[in-house]
Each structure stands twice: as C-alpha cells, then as structure tokens.
Amino acid sequence: MSYRGRGRGNYNNYGRGGFQRPPNPQNINQYVNSNSIPVEIAGWNGASMEDCINFISRKCRIVVSNANIEPNGNIKGYVKSEKEAGDLLNWSGVKFAGQSLKITKSFSSNGTNKKGNTIETITEFLKTRYDEPSKMLNLSSVQNDATLNQQGFFASISTTSKFFPALMKIASDLKIDVESIDLSNNNLNDLNTITTLPQTFPKLINLSLMNNNLSKLKVFEIWKNKLNYLREFIISGNPILNNDLNVVKLEIMRLFPRLIILNGEVLRNEPKLLENLKFPFNSQSMMFQDNDIHNISTNFITNFYNLWDTNRSNLLQLYQDQSQFSVSVDMSNPHDLNGQQIDFTYYLTNSRNLSRISASKLKMQKLFTGKDQIANCFNQLPKSKHELIENSHLFSMEAFKYNQLNGIIINLHGTFKETGHPDVSEPKKYGRKKVSLMEKGFDRCFVIIPSPDGGMIVASDMLVIRYPTIFKSDASPVANASPSPAPGIPPVAPSPPVAAPGMNQTPGMTAAPPANSPGINDLPPDIKSMINVTQQELLVKVLLETNLNLQYGYMLCEQSNWDYQTCTINFKNSVNSLPLNAYR
Structure with missing residues (x-):
C-alpha cells in the first residue's frame, strides 16, 4: 500500500463527521462547478455507507459527495x-471496518462528468x-423526485443542503419569470437553504411553505424588506402555528407589509x-424614465421619509461603509414676501455649501462617510x-x-x-432654547444602487436646506423668506450706506469701516x-472689512474654519453672488 499522497488532500475545514456546513449563497457557483470527478469504493461492507464516507473524510481529508450505492455494491461518489x-x-x-478499501476512478454512465449532470x-x-x-414554479416534495434521487442529490445531509442553493443559482x-412558488413538503427546518429566494424571484406574489418543520417566527427575519410584492403566504402544517396565532399574524404582517x-x-x-x-404626488410634478424606475423610486421615497420623520436610526441599514451624506444651506436670492425670519442655525455647522467653502480639508470634514458619521449627522x-x-x-x-x-x-x-x-449631545452648542423651529424648503438627491441581498443601498445622499416655498392663491409657487440671523444673532441696525465690494473698490476685505461698526463688546451674548x-x-475684523451684516459675517467665518486667509479667499469668490441685504 502506498502512502505517497497521504495528507495532501484539500481539507477545507469541514465539520465533524465529514458533513459540510450549509453553503454560502455566494459560493453556489463553486458548488455547481465542483464535485465533477467520479470515484468508486469497494470493500466497505463492514459498516454503513455513511460511516465509510465519514471515515474517508477524516482519514484522507478528502470529501466524497453525492455518494450512492451502485448495483455492483460499490459506493460511487464524486x-x-x-x-x-x-x-x-x-x-x-x-x-476500514476490518477490510481493505479499494478506491478507483469511475466514469459516468453517459460519458459526461458530474458537473455537466448537475447543471x-x-x-x-x-x-x-x-x-x-x-408563472408558477412547483418545488414541492423535491426529495421524492426519482431523477434527482438517481443523481444522488439527497444521498447525504451535505448534498441535500446544497440542492436548493444550487437550484436558486x-x-x-435562466431568468425564469416566477410569481408563485410551492415549497411544501420539503422538511424545511429553517430558510437557510432558500435565503436567496427573494433575489432569485423578485416579483414573487404567492408563496407556499405548507407542511414543513418551521417552528420559530425568527426564521422569516432573513426575508424582511425583501419580498416586496408578496400578497399571499401559506404556512399551514408547520409547528409555528402552535404559537399564539395573533402574535404570528402581527409578526408576519410586520415582515411583509404588502401581504393580504x-x-x-x-x-x-x-x-x-x-x-x-400609492405615492401622493401630482403627475404634473413628477418625471420618471420608465415604469420600473417609477415603482422603485416611489417605493423607496415613501418608505424612506416615513422612517426619516419617525425613526431615523432604522434608515442606517440602507447606508454602507462607503455611503456618503452631506447637508448644505442655501440662502441665495430669497424674496421677502411676508417679513418672516428663517433660522438655519441647526444646519450651519455641518453645511457643505461648496460655493461658500474653498478649503479642501473643510470640504472633506463636512462630507460624512459610513454609518457612524452619517448617524451622528442625522442626530444633529x-x-x-x-x-x-x-x-x-x-x-x-x-x-x-x-x-x-x-x-x-432620485431628486426630491x-x-x-x-x-x-435635534438629538445632540451638546445642546448648549446651538443654544437650543433660543432656536426657533419652523417650515423650510429642501432639495434632496439620492443615488441608490442594488445591494447583494436584493434590497437597495444609498450610495450618495445630498440634502440642501433652503427657504421654504409658499403658494399664492393662483397656486404658483414663490420662494419665501428674508435672510435670518445666524445662530442666536438678532438683526443688526442698518448703518449709513457704503459702497458694496466690487463697485467702487476692488472685491475683497478692504471696505472702510463705518462709524458705527461693531466691536467685540457689541457682539450678542449668545x-x-x-x-x-x-x-x-x-468675526469683528471680518465685519469691519467686508461690511457684511452679522449673519453673513458669522457664516463666512464658520465656513472658512475661522481662518482669516480663507475668509478673504471665500469672500472674493462669492462677493458677486451675495444679495444686497447681506451687507449692513
């Protein structure tokens, strides 16, 4: 007996007894394309076939899969x-069991290998x-199918656990268009082998898991927010119904919000x-590239804003490590229609308005990446x-x-x-009791992409906060607002008119200070x-040199990271776009 190959088998950390763990859906390609070389084992009759296969796995560190007993009494596997x-x-x-095993290579009866046979x-x-x-797929009682049994798909726990993942792949x-599936009578104890069902059949409307061995509600959690079109569900004949039926119904309704x-x-x-x-927008104010885009985007926005207004922490599952979020304040060209003062205090600290920020470091600081940073910003x-x-x-x-x-x-x-x-850890940072809550306008741009589990991922999320829009009696929208003071800043009394930068002087922070220019002692306590x-x-220096009012001066300093040179550059870059009421 030769031992030249002893210990050289590819041992892949299989479990005790040679049984493999249920395969990861991402590795189904490997499963379908493997187990392709047939072998035969003789002289094993001193024990059971399972004992022999387990012995080979332990001793030789090679897994023989899809094993079955041939008419000549030999074990055939792959x-x-x-x-x-x-x-x-x-x-x-x-x-083995007092006898010598004889192991030889075999050949498929039709001359093809197991790989071809499997697919x-x-x-x-x-x-x-x-x-x-x-559009009905009948997958009931698959283990009783004669052809599948003949090919050895259910010869062991290992091969049985791989069947459904391979079938899903x-x-x-094949891109089969399926709306109804019958998975009854398959001895399913959980959904681990059919976890990819929502991705494989995304338009599934009717599903039967009748007469299986499902006993716990938590097994359905892996399908939460994935079977988005499921209308009818059958789970009768499962031990799960031995629980409180009202609890079962409520939990199933929670997991499948469209279930009828x-x-x-x-x-x-x-x-x-x-x-x-149904999404509540008027058709005149909506534009979609096609019906699929319409369904996906309206579904996404409806669910997103329901959670945004009630429980933002639940939205974080949509964001990944590379997801990005930013918030910007846009106070350009407001029209004073009713004298209302709009307070943007809570948004200014994290504002990433690139027309106001030129420093690269500050731009990156205000771009929030990954769940932790995004969650922190949401809370602010x-x-x-x-x-x-x-x-x-x-x-x-x-x-x-x-x-x-x-x-x-998606642009909203x-x-x-x-x-x-906000839920912030430092309420004094904003002077919480001083800040008014009011109506505001917004523009939001989402870039959403498919996730590996069949859901959606927010790759990019840009939120712009602006003056609100009001509607006159003729229903024509008009931007509403006059510029509001910066955090806790009361309006500054107007000073004698002076030339705005860019008119009779070179744009920059060189305006001559008026007689009643503010000093440090004149700054509000807040x-x-x-x-x-x-x-x-x-801040006082900026106010003196630019003639900006306190609100715009504060915003310029903050967005320039309180650096004088950056303030100078940012002011020069934006001076031509500033409204007249930005000046004192």
Whole structure:
C-alpha cells in the first residue's frame, strides 16, 4: 500500500463527521462547478455507507459527495478535482471496518462528468416544474423526485443542503419569470437553504411553505424588506402555528407589509392598502424614465421619509461603509414676501455649501462617510414632518437610471416642518432654547444602487436646506423668506450706506469701516458664548472689512474654519453672488 499522497488532500475545514456546513449563497457557483470527478469504493461492507464516507473524510481529508450505492455494491461518489481523485487513489488499501478499501476512478454512465449532470439535471427539473402561463414554479416534495434521487442529490445531509442553493443559482441564470412558488413538503427546518429566494424571484406574489418543520417566527427575519410584492403566504402544517396565532399574524404582517392573505385568511383591506402605498404626488410634478424606475423610486421615497420623520436610526441599514451624506444651506436670492425670519442655525455647522467653502480639508470634514458619521449627522438635524399625503402639492420628484452603477438617481424637492430639536449631545452648542423651529424648503438627491441581498443601498445622499416655498392663491409657487440671523444673532441696525465690494473698490476685505461698526463688546451674548475670544476678534475684523451684516459675517467665518486667509479667499469668490441685504 502506498502512502505517497497521504495528507495532501484539500481539507477545507469541514465539520465533524465529514458533513459540510450549509453553503454560502455566494459560493453556489463553486458548488455547481465542483464535485465533477467520479470515484468508486469497494470493500466497505463492514459498516454503513455513511460511516465509510465519514471515515474517508477524516482519514484522507478528502470529501466524497453525492455518494450512492451502485448495483455492483460499490459506493460511487464524486470529488472536486483530478488532483483530489489522484490523492484519494493513493489511499486505496487503507483498512476500514476490518477490510481493505479499494478506491478507483469511475466514469459516468453517459460519458459526461458530474458537473455537466448537475447543471443539466437541475435545469431539466426546473423546466418540468415550471408552468409558464401561470408563472408558477412547483418545488414541492423535491426529495421524492426519482431523477434527482438517481443523481444522488439527497444521498447525504451535505448534498441535500446544497440542492436548493444550487437550484436558486441556476434558476437565476435562466431568468425564469416566477410569481408563485410551492415549497411544501420539503422538511424545511429553517430558510437557510432558500435565503436567496427573494433575489432569485423578485416579483414573487404567492408563496407556499405548507407542511414543513418551521417552528420559530425568527426564521422569516432573513426575508424582511425583501419580498416586496408578496400578497399571499401559506404556512399551514408547520409547528409555528402552535404559537399564539395573533402574535404570528402581527409578526408576519410586520415582515411583509404588502401581504393580504395568510393561510387563506384576509389580513388587510387590499384597496385601502394599495391606496396608502400609492405615492401622493401630482403627475404634473413628477418625471420618471420608465415604469420600473417609477415603482422603485416611489417605493423607496415613501418608505424612506416615513422612517426619516419617525425613526431615523432604522434608515442606517440602507447606508454602507462607503455611503456618503452631506447637508448644505442655501440662502441665495430669497424674496421677502411676508417679513418672516428663517433660522438655519441647526444646519450651519455641518453645511457643505461648496460655493461658500474653498478649503479642501473643510470640504472633506463636512462630507460624512459610513454609518457612524452619517448617524451622528442625522442626530444633529431637527426632527421633521414631510406632509407627502396631506399637502402633496408641496413636492415634486424626478428619477432616472444611473447606468454606471446600475442604480437610480432620485431628486426630491419640497417643504417640510421642523417638529423637534435635534438629538445632540451638546445642546448648549446651538443654544437650543433660543432656536426657533419652523417650515423650510429642501432639495434632496439620492443615488441608490442594488445591494447583494436584493434590497437597495444609498450610495450618495445630498440634502440642501433652503427657504421654504409658499403658494399664492393662483397656486404658483414663490420662494419665501428674508435672510435670518445666524445662530442666536438678532438683526443688526442698518448703518449709513457704503459702497458694496466690487463697485467702487476692488472685491475683497478692504471696505472702510463705518462709524458705527461693531466691536467685540457689541457682539450678542449668545454669539460670545459659542466662540472663543480669538474667533470673536476675527468675526469683528471680518465685519469691519467686508461690511457684511452679522449673519453673513458669522457664516463666512464658520465656513472658512475661522481662518482669516480663507475668509478673504471665500469672500472674493462669492462677493458677486451675495444679495444686497447681506451687507449692513
């Protein structure tokens, strides 16, 4: 007996007894394309076939899969490669249950290898089980299928656990249009082997898991927010129904928000549900590239803003490590229609208005990347209410494909109400009791892309806060607002007129100070409490040299990171776009 190949088998950390863990869906390609080299084992009759296969796995560190007993009494199975087959043949003669095993290479009866058989067999199985007119796929009692059993798909726990993942992969490649699936009578204890079902069949409407072994509600969590079109669900004949039925119904309704029927019982009023899910915008104010974009984007916006207004922390699952979020304040060209003062205090600290910021370091500081940074910024923004249904005329939206990332760009415009102060750790930072909550306008641009689990990921999220829009009696929108003071800053009394920069002088911070120019002692107490003495001196210097009012002067300093040279550059870059009421 030769031991030249001993210990050289590819040992892949299989579990005790040689059984593999249920395969990761991402590795199904490897499964379908492996187990292709047939081998035969004789002389094993002193114990069971499972004991022999387990012995080979432990002793030789090579897994023989899809094993079955041939008419001649030999075990026939498959290994992953020619190398594994050669290594296994070197163990021919090893003692098992008092006898010497004889291991040889075998050949498929039709001359094809197992790789071809696996794909071809499952493909033919899918074709025989699929009814195209009804878009129905019958996957009930698959372990009783004679052809599948003949090919050894259910010969061991290892091969059985791989069948459904392989089937899902092949079905996905075939792009079968399925709306109904019957998975009854498959001895399913959980959904681990069919976890990719929502990605494989994204338009699934009807699903039966009747007569399986599902006993816990938590098994359905892996499908949460994924079966977005599921209307009817059957789970009768499962131990799960031995629990409190009301609890089961409520949990199932929570996991599948469009579900209408459970085990034949109507759970929701379908017309009312569809009306509630219908996006409330007027058609005149919406533009979509096609119907798919319309459905995806309206679904996304409806669900997103429901959570944005009620529980922002639940939105963080949509953001990944590379996701980006920014908020900017736009106070350009407001029209004073009713004298209302708009307070942007809570947004100024994190404002990334690139027309006001030129320093690269500051630009990066105000671009929030990853869940932690984004969550922190969310907590610094006021609580809000977007009246998408009550006042749909206040909103408009455009959505179109972003082919470079296989994603969608969604632009949303409208008005919202601030309903509560931010959840920040330093309330004194903003003078919380001084800041007024009021109506504001916004523009928001999302770039959303598909996630590996079939949902959506927010790759980029840009929020612009601006003056609100009001509607006159003729329903024509007009921007509303006069510039508001900066954080806690009362309006400054007007001073004698002086030439605005760029008219009779070179643009820059060189304006001659008027007689009543402010000094440090003239700064409001709220401002002094928020900035140190050095920053106070810089603010006064900026006010003297630019003739800006206190609101715009404070904003210039803050967005220049309290650096005099940066203030000078930013002021020169923006002087021609500043409104007249930015000056004292």
